Amino acid sequence: MQSKSKSHGWFGQAVQLAGVVALVFLAKGAIAEPFYVPSGSMEPTLLIGDALLASKFPYGYGTASLPMQINLPESGRVFQETPKQGDVVVFRWPGDNSQAWVKRVVGLPGDRIQMRQGQLFINDRPATLKADGVGEAEDDNGGSEQAYRYIETLPNGVSHAIFKLRDNGRLDNTQEVIVPPGKLFVLGDNRDNSADSRVPLRDGGVGLLPIDNLVGRADAVVGSWDLGMRSQPMWTWLSGFRVARFFTAVH
Numbered sequence: 353m354q355s356k357s358k359s360h361g362w363f364g365q366a367v368q369l370a371g372v373v374a375l376v377f378l379a380k381g382a383i384a385e386p387f388y389v390p391s392g393s394m395e396p397t398l399l400i401g402d403a404l405l406a407s408k409f410p411y412g413y414g415t416a417s418l419p420m421q422i423n424l425p426e427s428g429r430v431f432q433e434t435p436k437q438g439d440v441v442v443f444r445w446p447g448d449n450s451q452a453w454v455k456r457v458v459g460l461p462g463d464r465i466q467m468r469q470g471q472l473f474i475n476d477r478p479a480t481l482k483a484d485g486v487g488e489a490e491d492d493n494g495g496s497e498q499a500y501r502y503i504e505t506l507p508n509g510v511s512h513a514i515f516k517l518r519d520n521g522r523l524d525n526t527q528e529v530i531v532p533p534g535k536l537f538v539l540g541d542n543r544d545n546s547a548d549s550r551v552p553l554r555d556g557g558v559g560l561l562p563i564d565n566l567v568g569r570a571d572a573v574v575g576s577w578d579l580g581m582r583s584q585p586m587w588t589w590l591s592g593f594r595v596a597r598f599f600t601a602v603h
Contacts, residue, residue, distance in 0.1 A: 385567065386574065387442055387452050392490050393540035393547070394454055396501060396513050397440065397602065399594070400490055403575040404454065404602070406442040406568035411435060414564050416444045429564060434460060435536065437474070438510030440570040440602050443538075443561060447553055454570055455548050455558065458506065459537025462530070467550065470516060470524040470543065477507040481514075489515050489542060490580075499542075512603055517544040526550055535560040570602045 389402040398404070408417050412432035435441055435457045445451040459465040464475050472479040482503045489499040499515040521544040529549075531537050538561050540546025551557020581592030 387454070387567075387570075389454065391492050393542050393545055394440070394456070395489050395499075395515055395542040395545075396487050397456075397541045398454065398570075398573070399576060399597070400492070401577045401579045401594075402573045402597065404442065404570050405572045405574050407571045408568040410439075410569045411441075411563075411566050414566070416449070416565050416567050429566075432563070434563070435566070435569070436510075437506050437508045438512065441536075441538070442567040442570055443565045444567060446559065446562060446565060447556070449565075452567060453558070455538035455540055455546070455561075456512070457536050458539050459529075459531045459549070461533045461535060463537065464528050464530050465537045465549075466528040467524055467526040470519065470521065472504070472506075472539070474507050479507065480505045484513065487515060489517060489545065491545070512541065515542045515544070517542075523550045529560070531560060534563050536563060537561070572602060573597050573600050 385406050385408065387404045387406055389398050389400060389404060392400050410433060412429040414429040414432075437458055437460060439457045440454060441457055442452055442454050445453045458472060458474065458479075464473075466473045471481060482505070484501040484503050487499050487501045488496045490496045497517065499517050502514050502516060503511055504514045505511040523543070523546075529537065537549045538558055539548045539550070547555075547557040549558050549560055551559070553559035576594035576597040578592040578594060581589050584592075
């Protein structure tokens with residue numbers, strides 16, 4: 353009798369564990385999922401070492417929303433909603449769906465997008481730029497350089513900070529692009545260090561992003577650690593936590 357009771361106890365614990373795993377899987381698949389920021393393309397909004405929480409429900413669900421990448425045929429999205437201009441989105445990079453990237457949506461289907469001397473134009477309306485001092489732009493190798501900081505306001509009124517490392521950057525002037533149905537035009541906030549929709553997919557950029565590749569909207573930074581601390585003695589690593597960034601909203 354005692355052995356039978358023990359087996360029932362182990363079975364009950366296994367069922368509870370399976371229930372917890374299923375609940376976590378469901379939450380990651382339907383509500384939100386954490387992601388890590390490995391590059392400086394979204395500085396100063398997002399820093400290298402930030403841990404993001406991406407909400408999945410704002411744009412509906414598709415195969416890209418699954419918490420594990422499974423090769424399934426594309427079948428569109430359910431409960432689909434189009435992002436708003438200015439939303440920061442997490443998506444599966446069209447060049448390799450195992451990679452999750454994060455950029456800012458500036459162009460919706462039907463919009464005409466162009467960069468002119470480093471200024472963004474949407475349907476011939478300029479996004480205004482207001483100088484906001486200087487900042488430090490970190491590169492992927494742990495180095496940094498001074499960057500001009502601006503507050504960019506999109507024609508729909510959404511404002512956010514951007515970095516400009518130099519004048520007359522190679523992506524500061526582009527041909528006008530009409531965003532086709534089912535696609536988005538995305539930019540990195542670090543305008544001179546971002547392979548975004550200004551860069552074709554064949555050259556390592558995003559190109560025009562399929563809406564079906566969206567994972568979710570980046571709503572919050574839940575944690576952050578300065579990766580530059582890896583070169584310091586281990587006992588100093590705790591000082592690398594950017595506590596002020598914990599549980600802050602993404603704008």
